[in-house]
Amino acid sequence: MCGIIGYIGNKPAAPILVNGLKKLEYRGYDSSGIAVLENGKIDCIKSVGKIEQLKKKVDGRKKPPAGTLGIGHTRWATHGVPSDVNSHPHISRDGRFAIVHNGIIENFAELKTSLQKDGFVFKSETDSEAVAHMLQKLYDGDILSTLRRLIKTLVGSYAIGIVFSDAPDTMYAIRKDNPLIVGLGDGENFIASDVTAALDHTHEFVLLENYETAEITRDGVNYYDIDGNPLEKLPYRVNWDAAQAEKEGYPHFMLKEIYAQPKAITDTLRPRIKSGEVVLGELILDKKYVDGLEKIDIVGCGSAYHAGIVGKTFIEKHCRIRVTCELASEYIYGDPITDEKTLTIIISQSGETADTLNALRIAKARGSHTVAIVNVVESSIAREAHDVLYTYAGPEIAVATTKGYTTQVAALYLLGLHIAKIKGTVTDGRYTELVNGLLGLADGISSMLRNTDAIKDFAERYKNRRNVFFIGRGTDYAASLEGALKLKEISYIHAEAYASGELKHGTISLITKSTVTIALVTQRALYHKMESNIKAVKSRKGPVLAVASPANAAIADCADSLLTIPECDDDISPVLTAVVLQLFAYYVADARGCDIDKPRHLAKSVTVE
Ligand code: F6R
Numbered sequence: 001m002c003g004i005i006g007y008i009g010n011k012p013a014a015p016i017l018v019n020g021l022k023k024l025e026y027r028g029y030d031s032s033g034i035a036v037l038e039n040g041k042i043d044c045i046k047s048v049g050k051i052e053q054l055k056k057k058v059d060g061r062k063k064p065p066a067g068t069l070g071i072g073h074t075r076w077a078t079h080g081v082p083s084d085v086n087s088h089p090h091i092s093r094d095g096r097f098a099i100v101h102n103g104i105i106e107n108f109a110e111l112k113t114s115l116q117k118d119g120f121v122f123k124s125e126t127d128s129e130a131v132a133h134m135l136q137k138l139y140d141g142d143i144l145s146t147l148r149r150l151i152k153t154l155v156g157s158y159a160i161g162i163v164f165s166d167a168p169d170t171m172y173a174i175r176k177d178n179p180l181i182v183g184l185g186d187g188e189n190f191i192a193s194d195v196t197a198a199l200d201h202t203h204e205f206v207l208l209e210n211y212e213t214a215e216i217t218r219d220g221v222n223y224y225d226i227d228g229n230p231l232e233k234l235p236y237r238v239n240w241d242a243a244q245a246e247k248e249g250y251p252h253f254m255l256k257e258i259y260a261q262p263k264a265i266t267d268t269l270r271p272r273i274k275s276g277e278v279v280l281g282e283l284i285l286d287k288k289y290v291d292g293l294e295k296i297d298i299v300g301c302g303s304a305y306h307a308g309i310v311g312k313t314f315i316e317k318h319c320r321i322r323v324t325c326e327l328a329s330e331y332i333y334g335d336p337i338t339d340e341k342t343l344t345i346i347i348s349q350s351g352e353t354a355d356t357l358n359a360l361r362i363a364k365a366r367g368s369h370t371v372a373i374v375n376v377v378e379s380s381i382a383r384e385a386h387d388v389l390y391t392y393a394g395p396e397i398a399v400a401t402t403k404g405y406t407t408q409v410a411a412l413y414l415l416g417l418h419i420a421k422i423k424g425t426v427t428d429g430r431y432t433e434l435v436n437g438l439l440g441l442a443d444g445i446s447s448m449l450r451n452t453d454a455i456k457d458f459a460e461r462y463k464n465r466r467n468v469f470f471i472g473r474g475t476d477y478a479a480s481l482e483g484a485l486k487l488k489e490i491s492y493i494h495a496e497a498y499a500s501g502e503l504k505h506g507t508i509s510l511i512t513k514s515t516v517t518i519a520l521v522t523q524r525a526l527y528h529k530m531e532s533n534i535k536a537v538k539s540r541k542g543p544v545l546a547v548a549s550p551a552n553a554a555i556a557d558c559a560d561s562l563l564t565i566p567e568c569d570d571d572i573s574p575v576l577t578a579v580v581l582q583l584f585a586y587y588v589a590d591a592r593g594c595d596i597d598k599p600r601h602l603a604k605s606v607t608v609e
Contacts, residue, residue, distance in 0.1 A: 002027045002076035002603050004100050005197040006161040008171045008218055009188025013070035014058050020197040021072050022051050026397035028603035029074035030082035035089035035098035037163050038067030042098045046087040069171055071161040073100035076603045080125025090129040092136035093120050096165045101128035102193055103178040104608050106156035131160060147174055147213050148228055161191050173214040178607050179352050182206045182214050182221055184235055189216045196395055199242040204235045207378055236378055240395050252596045254398035258582050259449055262442040264403040267392035268410045269438050276435055278417045283387045290422045293343055295322040299331050299359045300347035303405045306482040308347055310574045311412030313475045318420040328355035332362055340367040349396060349404035350605040351379020360384055373411045375404055398597045399604045400490050402582045406575050413438055413572055437569030444566040444576050452583050454563055458545055459587030465516045468493055471500040472520035473529060479574035480520050483581030490599050491589040500533040513541040521548040521555045522573035534558050547580050
């Protein structure tokens with residue numbers, strides 16, 4: 001893991017590769033490198049740390065590499081510590097093959113032992129280095145047949161870009177279970193692990209499928225299947241522009257993306273609400289199918305899982321059907337009970353998360369109909385699910401998701417209303433209230449974003465606390481899970497979400513004057529219950545910030561501070577509370593000087609289990 005860029009054209013490759021790697025920084029990485037082919041020799045430059053350090057090494061060369069073919073990589077350590085030597089590209093012993101690799105070679109130990117027996121010496125601790133040496137070992141004078149045999153030898157997941165010194169006019173790529181795309185330019189072509197790396201140069205892409213090979217020259221690309229048969233592949237167009245992947249004056253991508261939420265929510269909701277009705281033309285969920293459903297399983301990881309918990313609460317309430325929400329990493333090894341009477345909703349911003357993709361495959365194999373809620377068009381999950389409900393959030397660059405999450409929640413509300421209407425479990429009046437509530441969300445977010453001083457002040461006051469609890473009931477509890485994750489991942493403060501009523505069963509013993517509690521109080525029906533929970537925290541001297549709806553603003557009497565969200569239907573308040581909690585996490589992390597867009601140890605797209 002983590003990011004790949006490759007270039008073949010008529011310009012010097014090195015600056016294009018370094019620039020492409022910068023665009024991939026958001027995925028998280030600990031080291032980077034490039035390999036450029038020049039005069040029949042592969043020149044490899046690598047550096048641990050930021051891309052800037054790599055750039056310095058490249059620019060610092062007396063004669064910077066001028067070759068017009070090369071590959072680059074950002075690495076996020078899985079096998080072996082972050083170091084120059086462990087970073088990619090890796091070079092074969094004879095120096096003729098350079099490779100970059102995303103994924104994990106599961107039979108690495110076996111391959112290494114056999115290569116060592118043949119006299120290959122490993123310089124790094126990585127699994128990827130074995131690929132470079134295997135290429136040398138398998139090479140039979142025909143690179144395409146060598147690649148076919150390589151694919152048959154490798155076990156695991158991989159997206160691999162290859163430069164071969166005997167082929168100065170060709171770059172090669174293979175993939176299995178890890179995304180790799182070919183970008184089509186004019187007199188130049190690219191490979192990349194995601195479109196953002198090449199958007200400065202092209203909007204036309206071709207997705208490489210499992211076990212396929214791409215043979216890329218300056219003027220064209222040939223594709224082959226595992227048996228060497230040529231393939232016709234159609235390009236698709238990506239309308240995101242390069243500027244959307246820039247900060248546009250915001251100090252961090254995360255803040256830019258928080259502020260992009262009114263548009264992202266509008267783009268996700270508006271095209272699907274027509275004359276007051278939710279219309280999900282992209283789904284095949286007819287009445288016969290919905291009436292036969294026995295349960296719904298929602299599956300995702302991290303924030304996508306949290307969006308799922310919000311969705312579970314909403315769908316159960318309005319559709320009167322049993323909903324489970326499961327962590328994908330648990331689902332896949334839990335022998336899930338699912339069949340054609342279960343609808344599986346798979347949630348993933350990137351559409352490439354390995355655990356979630358595996359969960360989708362298991363659900364499908366057991367007969368369940370799958371609907372994916374995904375942001376990245378043509379991602380693996382989008383392509384493999386039966387139906388896709390795209391969130392139109394646009395590119396999300398900050399590692400911590402914001403607009404990705406709120407648009408997932410919005411998509412779940414749409415899906416819930418769609419099913420409730422088919423089942424007849426919601427009255428016309430309530431349905432209209434909820435649809436109108438959804439249509440008002442973007443304005444609600446915009447009005448919160450116009451004045452964030454109170455959140456900033458609160459963040460400043462409590463930025464050095466070591467423990468923060470997020471509490472709430474019902475949908476507020478679901479929302480608090482995401483609030484706690486946001487705070488811990490970017491500010492490194494320990495945070496925990498708790499169902500308010502559960503505090504008294506043990507955890508309240510942790511409340512002291514130095515813990516901070518953020519209480520979500522947006523549910524009118526639960527006001528008095530929350531009031532007693534807050535009083536219980538206050539009587540242990542813990543400071544409390546209440547985040548409440550206008551109807552519940554009287555909670556200020558028992559809390560230390562109050563933030564009110566704009567007026568909104570109680571059932572869809574998590575979209576608004578999420579924005580408050582995102583800003584709180586952001587300002588705390590900023591005040592603590594954290595690397596907000598690229599928190600330590602985290603990657604944007606987790607394509608390994
Ligand atoms: C947290 C965060 C992660 C992701 C998780 C799933 O801010 O971004 O928890 O939500 O890794 O990623 P996707 O949605 O791409 O499957």
